[in-house]
Amino acid sequence: MSLKRTLLLSSALCVSGGAGFAISEEVGIGPDIPGMCSFEAIGAKDYSGRSLNIITHAIPVIGEPTALHADHFQRLTGANVNVVHVPFGDLFQRIMIPFQTGQAAYDVLFYGSLWVGDFHSYLAEIPAEFQENPEMQAVTATYRDVATWGDRMLQFTMDGDRHYLKYRLDIFENEEIQARFREEMGRDLTIPATWEEYNEVAIFFSGWDWDGSGETNYGSAEVVARDDLMFSAFISRAAPYAKHPDVTGGFFFDLESMEPLINTPGWVRGLERFIEARAAFPPGGTNFGLGDEIFSFGGGQTLMSYSWDDAFIQAMQEDSPIRNQVGAAMLPGATEVWNRMTGEWDTFDEPNRAAYITWGWTSAVAEASQNKDMAFDYLCFFANGANTNHDLQVGRFGVNPYREAHFDASFWSENMGWEDATAQSYVETLAAIDGHHNRVFDLRVPGVGQFMSSLAAGVSEAMAGQRSAQEALDSVADEWRQIVERIGADRVRDAYANVVALEDAR
Amino acid sequence: MYRQKYVFLLPGLLVLVAIIIFPLLFTVRVSFSSWDVFNPGLDYIGGRNYARMWADTRYWEALGRLSVLAGATVLIQYVLGFALALLVWGDVRAKRFFRVLFLIPMMTTPVIMSVIWRTIFHESLGPLNGFLRAAGLSAQPWLSDATLAFVSVMIVEIWQWTPFMFLLLLAGLMSLPREPYLAAQIDGAGPVRTFFQVTFPMMAAISVGAILIRLIEASKIMETVYVMTSGGPGTATETSSYYIYIRGLRDFQLGYSASLSLTYLIIMIISLTIIAKVMIRLLVKDRT
Numbered sequence: 060m061s062l063k064r065t066l067l068l069s070s071a072l073c074v075s076g077g078a079g080f081a082i083s084e085e086v087g088i089g090p091d092i093p094g095m096c097s098f099e100a101i102g103a104k105d106y107s108g109r110s111l112n113i114i115t116h117a118i119p120v121i122g123e124p125t126a127l128h129a130d131h132f133q134r135l136t137g138a139n140v141n142v143v144h145v146p147f148g149d150l151f152q153r154i155m156i157p158f159q160t161g162q163a164a165y166d167v168l169f170y171g172s173l174w175v176g177d178f179h180s181y182l183a184e185i186p187a188e189f190q191e192n193p194e195m196q197a198v199t200a201t202y203r204d205v206a207t208w209g210d211r212m213l214q215f216t217m218d219g220d221r222h223y224l225k226y227r228l229d230i231f232e233n234e235e236i237q238a239r240f241r242e243e244m245g246r247d248l249t250i251p252a253t254w255e256e257y258n259e260v261a262i263f264f265s266g267w268d269w270d271g272s273g274e275t276n277y278g279s280a281e282v283v284a285r286d287d288l289m290f291s292a293f294i295s296r297a298a299p300y301a302k303h304p305d306v307t308g309g310f311f312f313d314l315e316s317m318e319p320l321i322n323t324p325g326w327v328r329g330l331e332r333f334i335e336a337r338a339a340f341p342p343g344g345t346n347f348g349l350g351d352e353i354f355s356f357g358g359g360q361t362l363m364s365y366s367w368d369d370a371f372i373q374a375m376q377e378d379s380p381i382r383n384q385v386g387a388a389m390l391p392g393a394t395e396v397w398n399r400m401t402g403e404w405d406t407f408d409e410p411n412r413a414a415y416i417t418w419g420w421t422s423a424v425a426e427a428s429q430n431k432d433m434a435f436d437y438l439c440f441f442a443n444g445a446n447t448n449h450d451l452q453v454g455r456f457g458v459n460p461y462r463e464a465h466f467d468a469s470f471w472s473e474n475m476g477w478e479d480a481t482a483q484s485y486v487e488t489l490a491a492i493d494g495h496h497n498r499v500f501d502l503r504v505p506g507v508g509q510f511m512s513s514l515a516a517g518v519s520e521a522m523a524g525q526r527s528a529q530e531a532l533d534s535v536a537d538e539w540r541q542i543v544e545r546i547g548a549d550r551v552r553d554a555y556a557n558v559v560a561l562e563d564a565r
Numbered sequence: 566m567y568r569q570k571y572v573f574l575l576p577g578l579l580v581l582v583a584i585i586i587f588p589l590l591f592t593v594r595v596s597f598s599s600w601d602v603f604n605p606g607l608d609y610i611g612g613r614n615y616a617r618m619w620a621d622t623r624y625w626e627a628l629g630r631l632s633v634l635a636g637a638t639v640l641i642q643y644v645l646g647f648a649l650a651l652l653v654w655g656d657v658r659a660k661r662f663f664r665v666l667f668l669i670p671m672m673t674t675p676v677i678m679s680v681i682w683r684t685i686f687h688e689s690l691g692p693l694n695g696f697l698r699a700a701g702l703s704a705q706p707w708l709s710d711a712t713l714a715f716v717s718v719m720i721v722e723i724w725q726w727t728p729f730m731f732l733l734l735l736a737g738l739m740s741l742p743r744e745p746y747l748a749a750q751i752d753g754a755g756p757v758r759t760f761f762q763v764t765f766p767m768m769a770a771i772s773v774g775a776i777l778i779r780l781i782e783a784s785k786i787m788e789t790v791y792v793m794t795s796g797g798p799g800t801a802t803e804t805s806s807y808y809i810y811i812r813g814l815r816d817f818q819l820g821y822s823a824s825l826s827l828t829y830l831i832i833m834i835i836s837l838t839i840i841a842k843v844m845i846r847l848l849v850k851d852r853t
Contacts, residue, residue: 152814159605177602286795286815343688345709345798360689505603509816516623516800523711523799541617546603 083445086131092444095192098135101440106433107137113437114154115169117144120457121218121420124450125169128441135440138433147171148286151508154178163427166434172205172214173418173501176554177508182213182423189215189435194444194462201416201493202461204561205500213423215438217447219461220419221492222295224257225356225371226250226363228386228481230269250388253410254296254332257363257391261339264362272359272380278339280347280355280364285519287348288366290511291417293518294499295365297329298413299393304497306400307563311502311510312539313399314559317548319539321514322532324404325397330521330528337522345522357381365390367417371485372454375477383478387488389495390415414495420457448474466490496565504554506546513538596823602816614824623800624808624825628832631804634715635783638722643776645723646730647768651760654738664735671728679792682721683708686793711801714794718802721789726782730775737771738764769848777841784833805829 083091083098091098111132115125122144133140143165145153150170157164158181170178189195190212198206198216206214230236231248240248244263251257261278269276282292301310301323308314311321320326337345341360344351349366356364357373359381364370374385392410422441424434440446450458451465452475460466466489471482502510517535520526526534543551596614598607618624649667653660670678685691686707694704707717745767749759765772787806790796796803796811809829813822 148815152817155602155817284795285797285799286811341689342694342704343706343709345706346688346794506601506816508602509818512811512816519797520799523797523801525711525799525801545599545601550603 082135088131088445088449090445092448094194094443095188096194096436096439096443098131098440098443098445101132101436101443102135104136104436106436108139109430109433110139110141111167111430111433111437112165113140113142113167113169114150114165115142115144116150116420116457117146119455121169124441124446124453124456124458128446129437132437132440136433136436140437151177158425158427161427163425163429165425166428166430167422167424167437169420169422171418172220172421173503173507173511175208175214175421176502176504177506178423179208179213181426183426183428183431185212185215186435189439192439194439194442197462197464199461199463199466199493201498204564205416205419206421208503209557214421215423215435215442216461217422217438217442218420218458219465220367220417220459221489222291222366222390222415222417223371223488223492224251224363224365224388224390225374226386226388227270227359227381227384228484229381229384230264230362231386236269250386251363251391253393254299254329254391255393258332258336258339261336261363265339269362270359274360276359277341277344277355277361278363279336280341280344280352280361280370281333281336282347282349282352282366283340283345283519283522284348284351285515286512289518290515291415291501292366293330293333293514294417294501295390295415296333297326298415298499299391299396299411300328301325301397302411302413302497302499302562303396303398303400303405304411306398307559309555309559310499310562312543312551312555314552314555317543317552317555319536319543320399321539322529322536323397323399325399327528327532328393328395328397330518330532333518334522334528367419368459369454369457372459375475375481376454377476383481385481386484388484389488389491411497412495413497413499414492415499416492416501418501419459460486460489466493498562498565500558500561502555503558504546504551506542506551509542510539513542592823592827595820596827598820598823600819600823601821602818610820614821615828617821618824618828621825623803624805626800627803627805627808628829630715630802631784631786631806634719634722634786634804635780638719638726639776639779639783641719641723642727642730642779643772645727646775647734647772649727649731650735650738651764654735667731668728670725671732673725675725675788676792678725679721679789682717682724682789683793686717708794709798711798714798714802718786718789718793721793722783722786725789726779729782730779733771733775733778734768737768737775741767766848773841773844773848776844777837780837780840781833 082102083089094100113125113129116122118126126142129140129142132138151174154165154168154170155177158178195216199219202216202219206212206216231250237248240263244259248260251260264276264278266275266277268274282288301320309320312319341355347355352364352366353370353373355361356370357379371385371387373379374381376382389412392412394407394410395404396407396411398405422438424431424438428434447458450456451460464470466486468479468482468486471477471485472479501507514535517531521528521531594607597609597611599610600606653663685693688694688704688706688709693707697704705713708714745763746759749763754762785806786804787810790802790804790807794802796807809822809825812818812825
């Protein structure tokens with residue numbers, strides 16, 4: 060029986076009160092999970108004759124699951140669902156222009172959650188019934204925070220993201236390599252607890268064939284390409300030096316004065332360590348974007364990397380040469396942390412870590428949409444239990460854990476064949492980040508694109524040797540002051556206060 | 566009298582206004598506004614965008630970089646294009662095949678070719694470094710070293726657009742009269758002297774046209790930079806178009822990017838006019 064016929068027949072059965080709704084399994088999603096947005100529940104709705112317009116990222120990341128679930132939603136409800144796929148670089152303006160010109164071009168939007176500072180006034184609040192849905196209630200507090208603007212939930216959580224360290228477990232546990240490291244470096248080989256250790260280990264493992272593949276290996280793959288999300292990598296590197304666990308009131312800015320902190324010593328040291336790490340990059344590594352980083356680590360070229368889940372998931376794909384040979388850990392920390400209140404470096408016996416809850420994919424419904432009911436049903440369907448369980452298992456979909464149940468190691472070992480130790484390392488890392496007391500969020504304020512574009516340009520100039528770390532960040536701070544002046548300090552402060560409230564809440 | 570004739574001009578004028586004048590005037594208007602991601606709409610802020618642009622060193626550096634890139638690549642394209650045109654203009658075997666072969670790069674899509682070239686230049690997987698290693702030379706950081714990245718962008722530009730030069734110059738060569746060559750032959754001029762005394766002067770007007778067209782096109786370089794280097798490393802390959810794109814469509818600073826665009830347009834008009842006049846004065850002897 061064709062998919063369409065199956066769906067139509069099942070829909071008809073459902074509409075007429077039929078039971079035994081096995082449709083989700085027949086379309087390859089897996090068993091339907093009862094709930095307000097299950098296949099069965101959505102199949103009972105009739106949106107015939109109505110159109111739903113969705114804008115999303117290009118295929119495959121988020122774009123592919125958007126289209127897949129749109130197709131099922133269309134067949135279940137009779138709605139006409141149009142999905143527009145846009146490359147990441149164009150996504151912001153393709154959403155923003157209709158907003159600014161008052162057009163209801165799209166009902167449903169998929170985008171980077173850090174843009175909420177720009178989009179919030181154009182988004183519809185998530186209706187109470189969806190917020191109270193048990194599947195939404197199961198979203199961890201961190202990702203509910205991400206979805207919230209002030210006291211309003213404007214974003215429909217369908218992804219959870221964070222930066223963490225990935226490393227080659229088999230190499231770190233190799234006794235021969237451990238002995239070689241001990242002999243040359245005078246200490247035991249350990250998972251890096253600080254960025255200094257990270258650089259040291261990465262440089263040691265660069266330029267020789269440590270995995271016996273016949274190819275030269277390297278120490279670190281990092282996202283360094285200026286316009287390819289490098290700002291997030293830099294925040295990961297700078298955070299432990301600049302995010303003092305006992306200092307509240309702002310990480311990017313001093314909330315009170317709105318003076319940029321981006322050129323303070325903590326940030327500068329993070330950049331200096333970032334620059335030093337170039338010695339451990341593979342050839343071309345100073346031009347790596349996210350895709351390069353994923354394939355460099357996932358393909359076995361490099362010992363370590365850090366960013367979103369993708370590189371880990373890539374490494375754990377069934378066809379990966381390093382499947383079940385990788386480990387996860389929180390981002391390295393720093394034993395010296397800049398205290399901007401005292402103007403001095405504070406020393407920590409146990410490295411200070413900062414959990415960077417980096418931006419990830421999110422979704423929302425446009426306030427101007429004439430189809431809010433259908434739009435929220437679609438998003439709820441997208442994120443229902445069956446679809447989410449399915450999407451989490453497909454690395455290229457870009458959907459990562461965000462519900463309490465996703466932090467259960469057995470989910471990964473049973474569904475995806477991960478070894479218990481790997482699955483345990485993965486979920487423990489994610490859970491540790493989720494519950495961490497020293498959290499860093501993105502700069503979710505109006506004009507975040509301008510702030511991050513300026514930051515990426517400055518960091519990139521320093522990485523390319525065009526300026527020193529201090530000079531580069533001084534120029535970024537100057538530009539940030541100008542941006543704040545243009546937007547209005549009060550306006551930025553009001554928005555930034557939401558971010559600081561999240562960071563200072565624990 | 567005969568006022569009706571203006572009615573017949575109206576459709577053309579309307580089209581002109583719609584597709585050229587209105588967007589240009591609208592851009593001028595936007596450039597005096599603060600239209601931004603956080604401030605949509607056409608307010609009036611005077612010349613603040615232009616004052617900001619004056620202090621924007623990244624913009625002026627990008628413009629300087631563009632000048633070098635456009636000037637150098639067009640000059641090399643001209644020399645290579647002329648050489649290839651001369652090659653297939655003469656009596657060579659399979660010249661039709663070579664004419665088509667030389668045009669292939671120009672017929673490819675710039676974005677696709679930039680992706681292919683980025684792969685070729687890829688430092689660990691790309692074939693170029695493979696060839697270098699096979700030849701006993703060291704691999705080069707083609708896209709991660711500032712100078713080499715700039716050279717790499719130049720190579721792609723030259724590869725892609727030399728055929729355009731070749732096409733125009735070959736058409737010019739084929740339209741040249743035979744009599745001056747017969748006279749030069751009778752006077753005993755060799756091939757080098759014939760080229761500099763006969764061919765080059767007669768081709769001067771076409772050369773100026775071809776160079777100007779290519780300069781206009783080269784100054785808008787965008788796809789190659791976007792795909793190959795995204796303006797990096799640092800800002801080493803950032804050109805004006807790419808910088809304006811970042812400010813306008815990435816940062817969503819529409820008012821500011823409009824002022825950058827207009828300034829860029831004015832600079833281009835002035836500089837290309839000067840270049841054209843200088844080239845005509847230097848190269849084209851018969852300016853009647």
